[in-house]
Structure formats: C-alpha cells, structure tokens
Amino acid sequence: MKTDSIDIKIIADTGGDFTDDLVKEYDVNLIPFTIEAGDDTFLDTDDVDTEAIMRSMENSPNPVRTACPAPGKFLKAMKDSLANNIFIVTISGKLSGSFESANAAKKQFLEEFPDKKVEIIDSMSASAGEALVLYKLCKEVSKGMDFDTVTKAINEFASNMKTYFVLDSVDSLMKNGRLSRVKGTLVNVLGIKPLLGSNGEGEIVSYGGYRGSKRALKQLADRICGEAKESKNKEIFISYAGDEERARKLAELISECSEWSEIRVQHTRGLSTAYAQRGGVVVSY
Template structure:
C-alpha cells in the first residue's frame, strides 16, 4: 500500500525528506509587524530573525486552513498519516481534523490518521521517521496507527532557549511552574509534558544548561540503542553539534540527526535555541 506523510511547517524535516515525494508540508503563516510570511520553502531565516530583532512587537503565527489540509489529502496514496504541532500549542491539529472531515464529505473515503505530536519541531520529525519505518515494513494502516500512537506517548522532548519571551508573550508557558529572570543568565531546561511545557531544571548560562540537559537525558532514557535522537537548532549549528556530542558521550543512541528550524520553530525557540527529542 502506498503512503503519504503530511506535516505542518513546525515539523523541521531534513533536506532528504523535504525532497521526498511521499512528504508534503502544509505551511503556517508568520507575522512580524506588517510583514506576513508563509512558512514554506521560501522562508529566509536570517531575514526573518532580523525582522524579529528589529520589532518591538512579538512575532505571531497562524495555523493552516482546513482547506489546505484537505488539498494535501487529495492524492493517489492509499494511506495518509498527518503529524501536527501539539494541540495544546496550536490550532493546527484541529484544522487537520476539519480538513479530514471535509475530504471525507466532499471527495470520499480514504485512510487518513491525524497524529497530535504532543510536541513540536524535532518531536514531529521523530514521529515522521517512525512512520516511515512502520509503513515501509508492510504493516497495515491500522497497525501503523496503533504503533505510532504508542511511540508518540513514549517520546521525550527537551529544549533550552536563549530567551523565553516569545513563548511567554504568546501564552505557551502556562504549564511552567517556575520562570527565572533572564537578566541573571539562568537558562531553564524545559520539557514537553503531554503537549504542554514544564521546567525540569536550569543552568547558569547556556553551556551549563545544555550539559545538564544531556545528563538528564542520560539518566532517564531507556533502550537508547533502539532510538534516534533529533536535535533542532535555530541558527546555531555548532552549538547543535556540541549538544550531539554531549549526548552521545554517555548515551548510545542508534542515530543522531541535526535539523535546521523553519519559521514556526524559529519564532518560538528564538535565535540560538536548541530542541532535543528522542
């Protein structure tokens, strides 16, 4: 059975998957002041970061329309797997559900499953890799759905950001128990908890926070030799390489993948941000 994976643009796919015809990215919309930017392959990260830095207002995002999702479902593939941002962080998941209902009502029956990643960025990519593994193994659609939901529920996402201001101003930190003053250069180690954001620790300065995050991962991960670790970065490839080496030093993941962020992740993680999922 042929399959297609539809993702929203917070899923920071590697270059080879962006070129893979089995993938389609449904873009969110970004806005900085009067600038409205489609988060697709025309996204210019350096120009966008400059606009964000020059603005006194907080950058905002808007989820894709149900019609965009419905259009993505209209293809020759037998099975469609859709991966979206956490439903607690964005309306993308609900929009995808509406797009599925529109497709079934207006076009006809098809195997379409919408996966709420309960994560973002590298978390969505991690799920996408697993969907490919399962679908290519020859499993039936229903079995892939069952296994991918189980996999999602066992996944962990951590991030350390230079600034939490965009997340705070956009109301994405409602689940945090404690926030610390950035003027003290204290960097919280944040963790995705059932689709929301919590705090797991902190470090004085980015380097110490990243070391502590790697230590937490080493202490908590089970069967790393069976898992991939995904490391997404915002304009800081060298920092991402350092994080990869810190993690692999004590934790033998079967594969480590470094990802460039597109527009949505760049908006919320901010310049210098690191997101890790396994």
C-alpha cells in the same frame, strides 16, 4: 509513498523540523504555517529565510504571531494525493489549532470519499519532536506495514516520546506575556537559561533554569542520558535556531554518555525558529 501492499500518502504541517532531504526521500507533502514577525510576513516553505525571521523578531517590540494551515489546505493536499490511505501529522493540539484544522478537513474529505482511510497524528510535540514522529511514521510505512498497525505504533511512540529545549533568550516569552518583564529582565541579566519541555501530553512545562549555556546543555545531556533506555535502537533529533555549534556540542555531550542508532542535527524551520528564538536548542527522542 507506495509499499508492496498498500498506497499511502503522508502529509504534515510545518510545526516540525523535517529536512528537505527527508521530504524528498519519503515524498512528504508539507503544509506551511504563516508567521508574522514585526512588519514582515513569512510562509514556512522550504525556502523560508529563518535568519530574516529572527532579525524581524529582534527588531520588533511586538510578539510574533502565527497562523496554522486552514482546513482547505489539508483538504486539497488529500485530494491531490489520490491515495487510498492518508496520514497527517500535526504539531501538538495543545499548542496550535493545526490538529483541529486537519480533523475538519478529514471530516469533509471522508464525506466525499467514504471508502478511504485518514488518520490524523497529534505529535504532542513540535520542532524536533514532530520531526521525529514524522520520521518514525515514514520508516514504519516504508516497511510495508498495514495502515492500522502503523497507526497504533505511531500514536504509541508519540505518547512516549520526550522533548526538551533550552532557550538562550526569554524575550519572546516576555513579549507574549508568558513571563513578566521584571522576571524576564532578571533572567537575561543573570544569564539564566530556562530548560523547558513537554509534560507528555503536548503541553510545555519548566524543568528549571541554569546559569549559562554550557551548564544548561550539560544538565540537559545528563537528564537525557539518565532517562534513555535501550537507546542503541533509538533515534534522537536535535534542532537549533541559528547556533549550530551549540547543537553539535549537545550532540557530543549526549554521545559521551549514551549510544544511539542515529543522532540527527538540523536547523529549525520557520515556525520553530519563531518560538525557539536565536540560540534555542530542541531535542527529542
């Protein structure tokens, strides 16, 4: 991406649900995660089959496994860019090794090219959250702002952003040992839908559980509308895994009690699909 005053390249891992149209519009280079679900391995590229990921997960008793991009992948992307100023956005450093991998690549890159600038942005989120941080970064860069000003603005935005998600199933949490099988089975039988989210430091915490999807989405919408300030000037991103109708319903509920400059609804990419599971909805603002 080139502005009137400076050349900047934006790189990101695929922990965020950045859509293909935005990738092309802002010339973003996405470095994919690898996902192992059941006996299948998926590379989180733009043509990844998210339905196949969900089927493989549902048919396997084993937990899904993921691998972040190696430092060499980030290093190659930086060298190939030929840019003097580079931003790399990653999934929360508390959730993955991608942030550390990108920093390792940065160190090696700057040893070879000491006159260039590289900033690694920890989105402190994932899915819709990382996508929103990446979107805001692209917007700021397109305004022609200088590198240091953009860096400060985006890090501040990531620190203040909120991310919530509602799971339709806790099967993955049980397989990964994060929820006991007894509790997980009880939650599924009773139709309890967990409301989870970021604690502001990139870690996932629970905000309770609600009986049925409709009630959970309504509670989430009410929480968002109660927290949103000056939302007319803000964007809100909603990601869904397999159930667009549920995401559109959440967008409708949110728009009934608050006004936003933009509400974007998109399907999860491969990595987010693996963790949100079928029916999961993620929202960030």
